[in-house]
Amino acid sequence: QTKLKAKNKDPYPDWKAGSPVPYAALCTTFSLIELTTKRLIITEHCSLFLQQVLRLTPDDFLPTVLLMVNKLAPDYAGIELGIGESLIMKAIGETTGRSLQVIKADQKEIGDLGLVAVKSRSTQPTMFKPKPLTIRSVHKGLMDVATVTGGGGAQGRKVDLIKKLLSAADAHSSGKIDINKDKGGPSEAKYIVRFLEGKLRLGLAERTVLVSIGQAVACHEASQKGKIPSTTQMEEAEALLKTVYSELPSWDVIIPAMVRNGIMNLRDSCKLRPGVPLKPMLAKPTKAITEVLDRFENQTFTCEYKYDGERAQIHYVAKDRSEDLIEALPSATKEAAKGVASIFSRNSEDLSKKYPDILGKLHTWVKEGTKSFVLDCETVAWDVTEKKVLPFQQLMTRKKKDVKVEDVKVKVCVFAFDLLFLNGEALVEKSLRERRELMHGAFNPVEGEFAYATHMNGQELEEIQIFLDESVKASCEGLMVKMLDGSESGYEPSKRSRNWLKIKKDYLSSVGDSLDLVVLGAYHGKGKRTSVYGAFLLACYNLGTETYETVCNIGTGFSEQVLEELHKQLSEITIDRPKPFYSHSSGGQHQPDVWFEPQYVWEVKTADLTLSPRYKAGMKEKVDPAGEKGISLRFPRFIKIRDDKKPDEATSSRQVAEMYRKQESVTKSKGPSVDDDF
Numbered sequence: 299q300t301k302l303k304a305k306n307k308d309p310y311p312d313w314k315a316g317s318p319v320p321y322a323a324l325c326t327t328f329s330l331i332e333l334t335t336k337r338l339i340i341t342e343h344c345s346l347f348l349q350q351v352l353r354l355t356p357d358d359f360l361p362t363v364l365l366m367v368n369k370l371a372p373d374y375a376g377i378e379l380g381i382g383e384s385l386i387m388k389a390i391g392e393t394t395g396r397s398l399q400v401i402k403a404d405q406k407e408i409g410d411l412g413l414v415a416v417k418s419r420s421t422q423p424t425m426f427k428p429k430p431l432t433i434r435s436v437h438k439g440l441m442d443v444a445t446v447t448g449g450g451g452a453q454g455r456k457v458d459l460i461k462k463l464l465s466a467a468d469a470h471s472s473g474k475i476d477i478n479k480d481k482g483g484p485s486e487a488k489y490i491v492r493f494l495e496g497k498l499r500l501g502l503a504e505r506t507v508l509v510s511i512g513q514a515v516a517c518h519e520a521s522q523k524g525k526i527p528s529t530t531q532m533e534e535a536e537a538l539l540k541t542v543y544s545e546l547p548s549w550d551v552i553i554p555a556m557v558r559n560g561i562m563n564l565r566d567s568c569k570l571r572p573g574v575p576l577k578p579m580l581a582k583p584t585k586a587i588t589e590v591l592d593r594f595e596n597q598t599f600t601c602e603y604k605y606d607g608e609r610a611q612i613h614y615v616a617k618d619r620s621e622d623l624i625e626a627l628p629s630a631t632k633e634a635a636k637g638v639a640s641i642f643s644r645n646s647e648d649l650s651k652k653y654p655d656i657l658g659k660l661h662t663w664v665k666e667g668t669k670s671f672v673l674d675c676e677t678v679a680w681d682v683t684e685k686k687v688l689p690f691q692q693l694m695t696r697k698k699k700d701v702k703v704e705d706v707k708v709k710v711c712v713f714a715f716d717l718l719f720l721n722g723e724a725l726v727e728k729s730l731r732e733r734r735e736l737m738h739g740a741f742n743p744v745e746g747e748f749a750y751a752t753h754m755n756g757q758e759l760e761e762i763q764i765f766l767d768e769s770v771k772a773s774c775e776g777l778m779v780k781m782l783d784g785s786e787s788g789y790e791p792s793k794r795s796r797n798w799l800k801i802k803k804d805y806l807s808s809v810g811d812s813l814d815l816v817v818l819g820a821y822h823g824k825g826k827r828t829s830v831y832g833a834f835l836l837a838c839y840n841l842g843t844e845t846y847e848t849v850c851n852i853g854t855g856f857s858e859q860v861l862e863e864l865h866k867q868l869s870e871i872t873i874d875r876p877k878p879f880y881s882h883s884s885g886g887q888h889q890p891d892v893w894f895e896p897q898y899v900w901e902v903k904t905a906d907l908t909l910s911p912r913y914k915a916g917m918k919e920k921v922d923p924a925g926e927k928g929i930s931l932r933f934p935r936f937i938k939i940r941d942d943k944k945p946d947e948a949t950s951s952r953q954v955a956e957m958y959r960k961q962e963s964v965t966k967s968k969g970p971s972v973d974d975d976f
């Protein structure tokens with residue numbers, strides 16, 4: 299930044315204290331970040347910029363953070379841009395007076411739509427100068443794109459709104475932007491297009507932004523007192539922010555409170571609360587009961603059935619309490635008899651419209667003194683006549699939206715396994731034993747509607763083996779084994795923790811788990827399959843580099859009917875060439891016939907994992923000492939579409955590498971625990 303300032307003494311004359319932050323200033327920071335891969339430097343650039351925003355325009359701190367994390371609102375708000383590559387190309391073409399054909403040709407050659415936008419822009423003579431973009435106006439403009447409603451002309455209106463943004467982009471930058479230099483430099487159009495594509499590709503993961511926010515606020519607060527914060531103070535601020543965000547993952551709530559009351563007071567106002575879903579705690583796979591016993595040696599643990607349904611986080615506030623918590627309840631919540639309640643999915647989507655039957659009955663399961671709660675559960679399809687759990691496939695047949703109670707054919711039973719909040723108090727730091735006791739005291743189970751997950755506290759191998767067999771007989775996937783006492787048995791939001799282990803019957807002595815992979819491409823079918831795709835190219839997700847790394851081709855496990863459906867679904871999202879954030883082999887014979895937008899996640903089983911020069915998975919994790927091979931799946935088999943996972947929630951490269959290492963026993967060390975989001 300110093301160098302940059304030296305070049306141009308006052309690059310943003312419009313950015314005065316209190317005035318909106320120029321979007322160009324953020325793009326300059328992005329371009330500096332783009333030129334490095336060093337996390338510390340990225341964090342520093344980010345933190346310096348945030349300090350400047352805090353000093354000059356604290357009101358813009360929230361939209362700045364949102365544009366940095368490539369989000370418009372918290373996940374539970376359900377705001378999605380809903381645009382693919384073709385709409386963006388159309389908007390670029392129409393803004394710059396270039397034909398769609400030319401844009402497509404450029405995209406084929408350059409392979410990065412952001413740079414295509416820059417190139418298109420720089421050939422366009424500027425007739426008049428629109429008002430410079432600000433962070434506020436860009437956030438609002440993108441929000442307008444996301445919230446366009448209605449059928450017919452919605453796509454056209456989206457294109458018009460994107461055009462409005464693009465025509466104001468870079469209008470004030472001096473001279474031409476060279477797409478071959480410094481990755482296109484600080485072009486506004488480039489970053490707007492990348493935001494629209496859902497990937498800024500700066501190596502700026504949300505956890506890096508979080509650390510930068512912690513540092514920036516600590517520095518800003520200290521500087522106001524004429525001081526410099528110590529390393530310990532910075533670390534305390536970061537740790538506090540991390541805890542607060544894991545319990546209340548909403549920048550919309552946290553940032554105003556932080557700017558108003560200071561970072562160290564965040565704990566007072568920003569706590570886990572009904573209405574804001576937290577990212578669920580996740581489990582690590584294991585391959586044998588003995589592995590579980592090794593892990594929990596000298597610790598008490600408990601086993602629970604692992605139900606095969608859909609994760610559901612139920613939030614509830616009784617009517618007589620809603621007054622106190624009214625501020626805490628976002629518009630997403632739904633009226634339920636005797637209270638206000640919402641159901642959220644594994645990735646914080648509001649499922650209330652999918653489960654009106656649960657919301658309608660909820661109050662009958664709630665005991666008199668239970669006034670507010672957040673409950674972690676699994677909804678499972680239920681056979682009313684046989685009174686037993688049905689396979690997951692049955693649950694899949696339920697409609698996803700606007701379900702009417704009278705139309706529900708597949709009944710569900712809610713199996714509760716954890717209680718995170720009760721009567722105004724967060725329970726996440728309590729031991730599992732305490733949480734479980736509180737949970738058992740707060741509800742009235744009703745057969746076929748609401749039950750507690752079946753559990754067993756026995757610690758012996760034989761007991762666990764019998765319990766595992768019983769779980770499978772009861773149509774469950776296997777067991778969850780959880781630390782029961784002590785601080786390690788607390789609930790760790792958003793973490794794939796070693797304190798929760800899963801044992802799946804199917805995977806004993808293989809790789810331990812199935813994988814959830816993103817579909818990147820497909821091969822045309824042969825013989826009987828000529829009208830559909832016959833095989834697909836799948837990838838895992840590298841959270842650090844924000845790239846999809848190829849991991850296998852798959853052609854097994856699909857019925858003819860499924861292949862037809864997949865063909866219909868996927869042919870709507872084809873793209874002309876792989877995205878720049880796909881990491882794949884470039885050799886001609888390994889290229890799929892068609893490429894797709896990264897949209898669908900499939901669950902896939904595998905016999906085992908092996909190294910292959912053809913795939914890229916885990917290459918950055920250094921599984922192959924020579925650095926030439928990635929990890930691939932042997933004999934992969936399609937299980938199902940995971941529509942509760944977004945592409946960046948697919949199995950991570952680190953998880954794939956961890957599975958491979960465990961299988962190969964390449965390393966004896968247990969390694970750090972994988973932190974999915976933070």
Ligand code: ATP
Nearest residue numbers: 580581602603604605606608609676715751778800
């Ligand atoms: P999976 O494919 O195994 O569901 P995942 O990545 O969605 O993978 P994991 O942490 O691997 O999640 O497995 C835990 C999942 O199992 C939870 O998300 C939940 O939906 C389900 N589940 C079923 N029974 C339980 C239970 N008793 N305790 C915790 N989770 C349970």
